[in-house]
Amino acid sequence: MELRIHNLSKTYSNGVTALNNISLTIPAGMFGLLGPNGAGKSTLMRTLATLQDADSGSARLDTIDIRENKDEIRRVLGYLPQDFGLYPKVSAYDLLDHFAVLKGLDQKKQRKEVVEGLLHQTNLYQVKNKHLGGFSGGMRQRFGIAQALLGDPKLIIVDEPTAGLDPEERVRFHNLLSDIGADKIVILSTHIVEDVADLCANMAVINKGSVILTGQPLQLIDQIQGKIWKRFIDKSELAAFQQQHKVISSRLTAGRTLIHVYADTQPAGEFSPTQGDLEDVYFAAMAGLFADAPAAAAQQTLAA
Missing domain, CATH: 3.40.50.300 (P-loop containing nucleotide triphosphate hydrolases)
Known part of the structure:
Protein backbone atom coordinates (compact mmCIF):
# COMPACT_ATOMS: atom_id res chain seq x y z
CA MET A 1 0.00 0.00 0.00
CA GLN A 216 14.39 8.03 7.35
CA PRO A 217 15.10 9.62 10.75
CA LEU A 218 18.01 7.33 11.61
CA GLN A 219 19.70 7.91 8.27
CA LEU A 220 19.18 11.67 8.50
CA ILE A 221 20.69 11.67 11.99
CA ASP A 222 23.71 9.75 10.65
CA GLN A 223 24.24 12.48 8.05
CA ILE A 224 24.84 15.16 10.67
CA GLN A 225 27.18 13.22 12.93
CA GLY A 226 30.48 15.08 13.35
CA LYS A 227 28.85 18.33 12.22
CA ILE A 228 27.10 19.48 15.41
CA TRP A 229 29.07 21.50 17.98
CA LYS A 230 27.89 22.95 21.26
CA ARG A 231 28.93 25.75 23.56
CA PHE A 232 27.52 27.67 26.51
CA ILE A 233 27.47 31.42 25.99
CA ASP A 234 26.08 34.49 27.69
CA LYS A 235 22.63 35.38 26.37
CA SER A 236 23.97 38.79 25.33
CA GLU A 237 26.45 37.07 22.98
CA LEU A 238 23.84 35.16 20.96
CA ALA A 239 23.44 37.72 18.16
CA ALA A 240 27.19 37.89 17.64
CA PHE A 241 27.53 34.12 17.48
CA GLN A 242 24.68 33.93 14.98
CA GLN A 243 26.61 36.32 12.77
CA GLN A 244 29.84 34.33 13.04
CA HIS A 245 28.54 30.75 12.92
CA LYS A 246 25.71 28.61 11.58
CA VAL A 247 23.78 28.53 14.84
CA ILE A 248 20.90 26.12 14.28
CA SER A 249 19.40 26.27 17.77
CA SER A 250 19.75 27.87 21.18
CA ARG A 251 18.15 26.91 24.44
CA LEU A 252 18.27 27.77 28.09
CA THR A 253 19.76 24.96 30.17
CA ALA A 254 19.93 25.50 33.94
CA GLY A 255 19.74 29.23 33.34
CA ARG A 256 22.57 29.25 30.77
CA THR A 257 22.32 29.61 26.99
CA LEU A 258 23.45 26.52 25.07
CA ILE A 259 23.92 26.85 21.33
CA HIS A 260 24.30 24.20 18.67
CA VAL A 261 26.36 25.11 15.61
CA TYR A 262 26.47 23.24 12.29
CA ALA A 263 29.99 23.02 10.84
CA ASP A 264 32.11 20.46 8.98
CA THR A 265 35.08 21.15 11.28
CA GLN A 266 35.36 22.36 14.87
CA PRO A 267 34.66 26.09 15.04
CA ALA A 268 37.20 28.35 16.66
CA GLY A 269 36.65 28.91 20.34
CA GLU A 270 35.38 26.75 23.15
CA PHE A 271 33.15 24.46 21.10
CA SER A 272 32.91 20.74 21.78
CA PRO A 273 31.39 17.99 19.62
CA THR A 274 27.95 16.69 20.51
CA GLN A 275 25.87 13.76 19.34
CA GLY A 276 23.40 15.03 16.77
CA ASP A 277 19.75 14.02 17.08
CA LEU A 278 16.54 14.51 15.11
CA GLU A 279 16.05 17.94 16.63
CA ASP A 280 19.39 18.98 15.12
CA VAL A 281 18.30 17.48 11.79
CA TYR A 282 15.10 19.51 11.93
CA PHE A 283 16.79 22.80 12.73
CA ALA A 284 19.53 22.19 10.16
CA ALA A 285 16.84 21.56 7.54
CA MET A 286 15.00 24.72 8.54
CA ALA A 287 18.27 26.64 8.14
CA GLY A 288 18.78 25.20 4.64
CA LEU A 289 21.78 23.05 5.52
CA PHE A 290 20.64 19.87 3.73
CA ALA A 291 21.03 19.43 -0.02
CA ASP A 292 17.26 19.19 -0.52
CA ALA A 293 16.43 21.69 2.20
CA PRO A 294 16.52 25.27 0.84
CA ALA A 295 16.85 28.03 3.42
CA ALA A 296 13.37 28.32 4.77
CA ALA A 297 13.48 29.97 8.16
CA ALA A 298 15.32 32.27 10.45
CA GLN A 299 17.35 30.96 13.36
CA GLN A 300 15.24 28.90 15.73
CA THR A 301 15.25 29.48 19.49
CA LEU A 302 14.08 26.90 22.03
CA ALA A 303 13.23 27.71 25.59
CA ALA A 304 13.70 24.70 27.81
Missing part, protein backbone atom coordinates in the same frame (compact mmCIF):
# COMPACT_ATOMS: atom_id res chain seq x y z
CA GLU A 2 1.26 3.46 -0.90
CA LEU A 3 0.03 7.05 -0.84
CA ARG A 4 1.35 9.17 -3.71
CA ILE A 5 1.02 12.94 -3.50
CA HIS A 6 1.99 14.86 -6.62
CA ASN A 7 2.33 18.65 -6.92
CA LEU A 8 -0.48 19.54 -4.52
CA SER A 9 -0.96 23.29 -4.27
CA LYS A 10 -3.43 25.40 -2.31
CA THR A 11 -3.70 29.18 -2.02
CA TYR A 12 -6.41 30.66 0.20
CA SER A 13 -8.54 33.66 -0.73
CA ASN A 14 -6.41 35.92 1.48
CA GLY A 15 -3.39 35.18 -0.69
CA VAL A 16 -1.65 32.77 1.69
CA THR A 17 -0.06 29.83 -0.13
CA ALA A 18 -0.60 26.91 2.24
CA LEU A 19 0.69 24.20 -0.11
CA ASN A 20 3.30 24.82 -2.78
CA ASN A 21 3.71 21.86 -5.16
CA ILE A 22 3.86 19.24 -2.41
CA SER A 23 5.05 15.83 -3.64
CA LEU A 24 5.51 12.86 -1.30
CA THR A 25 5.45 9.07 -1.51
CA ILE A 26 4.27 7.56 1.77
CA PRO A 27 4.59 3.79 2.33
CA ALA A 28 2.75 1.62 4.86
CA GLY A 29 3.77 2.24 8.46
CA MET A 30 4.14 5.36 10.56
CA PHE A 31 5.07 8.50 8.63
CA GLY A 32 5.98 11.73 10.41
CA LEU A 33 5.10 15.10 8.91
CA LEU A 34 7.13 17.58 10.91
CA GLY A 35 7.00 21.37 10.76
CA PRO A 36 6.28 24.54 12.73
CA ASN A 37 2.81 25.90 13.32
CA GLY A 38 1.49 27.44 10.12
CA ALA A 39 3.73 25.32 7.88
CA GLY A 40 0.81 23.85 5.91
CA LYS A 41 0.55 20.52 7.73
CA SER A 42 -3.13 20.85 8.67
CA THR A 43 -4.05 22.03 5.17
CA LEU A 44 -2.40 18.94 3.72
CA MET A 45 -4.13 16.68 6.26
CA ARG A 46 -7.55 18.19 5.53
CA THR A 47 -6.95 17.78 1.81
CA LEU A 48 -6.02 14.11 2.22
CA ALA A 49 -9.05 13.64 4.48
CA THR A 50 -11.32 14.99 1.68
CA LEU A 51 -12.41 17.99 3.78
CA GLN A 52 -11.16 20.47 1.18
CA ASP A 53 -9.80 20.41 -2.36
CA ALA A 54 -6.39 21.50 -3.53
CA ASP A 55 -6.19 24.02 -6.35
CA SER A 56 -4.03 21.67 -8.39
CA GLY A 57 -2.13 18.41 -8.14
CA SER A 58 -3.25 14.93 -7.16
CA ALA A 59 -3.16 12.34 -4.39
CA ARG A 60 -3.78 8.62 -4.82
CA LEU A 61 -4.08 5.83 -2.29
CA ASP A 62 -2.99 2.89 -4.43
CA THR A 63 -5.51 3.10 -7.31
CA ILE A 64 -7.96 5.47 -5.57
CA ASP A 65 -7.85 9.11 -6.63
CA ILE A 66 -8.63 11.04 -3.44
CA ARG A 67 -10.12 14.07 -5.19
CA GLU A 68 -12.27 12.10 -7.64
CA ASN A 69 -13.40 9.31 -5.30
CA LYS A 70 -14.08 10.95 -1.95
CA ASP A 71 -16.68 8.42 -0.81
CA GLU A 72 -14.38 5.50 -1.58
CA ILE A 73 -11.52 7.11 0.35
CA ARG A 74 -13.76 7.89 3.33
CA ARG A 75 -14.61 4.20 3.64
CA VAL A 76 -10.92 3.38 4.22
CA LEU A 77 -9.99 6.54 6.14
CA GLY A 78 -9.55 7.16 9.85
CA TYR A 79 -9.05 10.80 10.86
CA LEU A 80 -8.22 12.48 14.16
CA PRO A 81 -8.17 16.24 13.53
CA GLN A 82 -6.27 18.74 15.65
CA ASP A 83 -9.49 20.06 17.20
CA PHE A 84 -11.63 17.01 17.90
CA GLY A 85 -14.98 18.04 19.37
CA LEU A 86 -16.97 15.71 21.63
CA TYR A 87 -20.47 15.76 23.10
CA PRO A 88 -19.72 16.30 26.81
CA LYS A 89 -22.94 14.72 28.14
CA VAL A 90 -22.71 11.52 26.09
CA SER A 91 -20.89 8.42 27.31
CA ALA A 92 -17.83 7.07 25.52
CA TYR A 93 -19.66 3.87 24.61
CA ASP A 94 -22.74 5.60 23.22
CA LEU A 95 -20.82 8.08 21.09
CA LEU A 96 -18.47 5.45 19.70
CA ASP A 97 -21.49 3.26 18.96
CA HIS A 98 -23.07 6.21 17.13
CA PHE A 99 -19.90 6.76 15.08
CA ALA A 100 -19.88 3.04 14.27
CA VAL A 101 -23.40 3.30 12.84
CA LEU A 102 -22.30 6.24 10.69
CA LYS A 103 -19.35 4.14 9.51
CA GLY A 104 -21.77 1.50 8.22
CA LEU A 105 -21.67 -1.05 11.06
CA ASP A 106 -25.43 -1.66 11.15
CA GLN A 107 -25.41 -5.15 12.67
CA LYS A 108 -25.89 -4.63 16.41
CA LYS A 109 -23.94 -7.70 17.58
CA GLN A 110 -21.00 -7.02 15.31
CA ARG A 111 -21.04 -3.32 16.24
CA LYS A 112 -20.97 -4.16 19.95
CA GLU A 113 -17.92 -6.38 19.46
CA VAL A 114 -16.11 -3.70 17.48
CA VAL A 115 -16.93 -0.87 19.90
CA GLU A 116 -15.95 -2.87 22.98
CA GLY A 117 -12.78 -4.07 21.26
CA LEU A 118 -11.70 -0.52 20.44
CA LEU A 119 -12.47 0.67 23.98
CA HIS A 120 -10.25 -2.14 25.29
CA GLN A 121 -7.53 -1.29 22.76
CA THR A 122 -7.49 2.37 23.82
CA ASN A 123 -7.67 1.51 27.53
CA LEU A 124 -11.06 3.19 27.93
CA TYR A 125 -13.28 0.18 28.59
CA GLN A 126 -13.36 0.76 32.33
CA VAL A 127 -14.74 4.28 31.75
CA LYS A 128 -17.01 3.41 28.82
CA ASN A 129 -20.12 4.69 30.64
CA LYS A 130 -18.50 7.93 31.80
CA HIS A 131 -19.58 11.17 30.13
CA LEU A 132 -16.94 12.49 27.75
CA GLY A 133 -17.07 15.88 29.41
CA GLY A 134 -15.28 14.32 32.37
CA PHE A 135 -12.43 12.88 30.30
CA SER A 136 -8.89 14.22 30.59
CA GLY A 137 -7.08 15.50 27.51
CA GLY A 138 -5.28 12.20 27.06
CA MET A 139 -8.49 10.20 27.42
CA ARG A 140 -10.16 12.39 24.79
CA GLN A 141 -7.26 11.80 22.39
CA ARG A 142 -7.43 8.04 22.97
CA PHE A 143 -11.16 8.18 22.27
CA GLY A 144 -10.29 10.10 19.09
CA ILE A 145 -8.05 7.24 17.99
CA ALA A 146 -10.81 4.73 18.81
CA GLN A 147 -13.22 6.49 16.44
CA ALA A 148 -10.48 6.82 13.81
CA LEU A 149 -9.97 3.04 13.89
CA LEU A 150 -13.62 2.24 13.20
CA GLY A 151 -14.07 0.24 10.01
CA ASP A 152 -10.48 -1.05 9.93
CA PRO A 153 -9.14 1.90 7.87
CA LYS A 154 -6.15 1.62 5.56
CA LEU A 155 -5.17 5.30 5.83
CA ILE A 156 -5.08 6.94 9.27
CA ILE A 157 -4.35 10.64 9.74
CA VAL A 158 -3.64 12.13 13.15
CA ASP A 159 -3.05 15.89 13.35
CA GLU A 160 -1.07 17.23 16.34
CA PRO A 161 -2.30 14.39 18.61
CA THR A 162 0.02 14.95 21.59
CA ALA A 163 -0.12 18.74 21.84
CA GLY A 164 -1.03 19.64 25.42
CA LEU A 165 -0.70 16.11 26.83
CA ASP A 166 1.25 15.52 30.03
CA PRO A 167 4.32 13.23 29.76
CA GLU A 168 2.51 10.14 31.07
CA GLU A 169 -0.41 10.49 28.64
CA ARG A 170 2.01 11.24 25.80
CA VAL A 171 3.82 7.94 26.42
CA ARG A 172 0.50 6.09 26.62
CA PHE A 173 -0.61 7.67 23.35
CA HIS A 174 2.70 6.76 21.68
CA ASN A 175 2.27 3.14 22.73
CA LEU A 176 -1.25 3.14 21.30
CA LEU A 177 -0.12 4.54 17.95
CA SER A 178 2.76 2.08 17.69
CA ASP A 179 0.33 -0.85 18.06
CA ILE A 180 -1.97 0.18 15.21
CA GLY A 181 -0.20 -2.00 12.68
CA ALA A 182 2.44 -1.91 9.97
CA ASP A 183 -0.07 -2.80 7.23
CA LYS A 184 -1.73 0.63 7.43
CA ILE A 185 -0.49 4.06 6.43
CA VAL A 186 -0.45 6.25 9.52
CA ILE A 187 0.42 9.92 8.99
CA LEU A 188 1.45 11.71 12.16
CA SER A 189 1.38 15.47 11.63
CA THR A 190 3.13 17.33 14.43
CA HIS A 191 5.49 20.13 15.42
CA ILE A 192 6.93 17.97 18.22
CA VAL A 193 10.23 16.43 17.09
CA GLU A 194 10.19 13.73 19.78
CA ASP A 195 6.92 12.31 18.44
CA VAL A 196 8.53 11.62 15.07
CA ALA A 197 11.79 10.39 16.62
CA ASP A 198 9.92 7.91 18.84
CA LEU A 199 7.42 6.56 16.32
CA CYS A 200 8.25 7.06 12.67
CA ALA A 201 10.39 5.07 10.24
CA ASN A 202 9.94 7.70 7.51
CA MET A 203 9.40 11.44 7.68
CA ALA A 204 9.24 14.76 5.90
CA VAL A 205 9.85 18.31 7.07
CA ILE A 206 7.48 20.95 5.72
CA ASN A 207 7.73 24.71 6.06
CA LYS A 208 5.86 27.58 4.40
CA GLY A 209 3.91 25.12 2.29
CA SER A 210 6.94 23.32 0.84
CA VAL A 211 8.63 20.02 1.61
CA ILE A 212 12.23 20.85 2.56
CA LEU A 213 13.47 17.41 3.65
CA THR A 214 12.44 13.77 3.38
CA GLY A 215 14.05 10.56 4.57
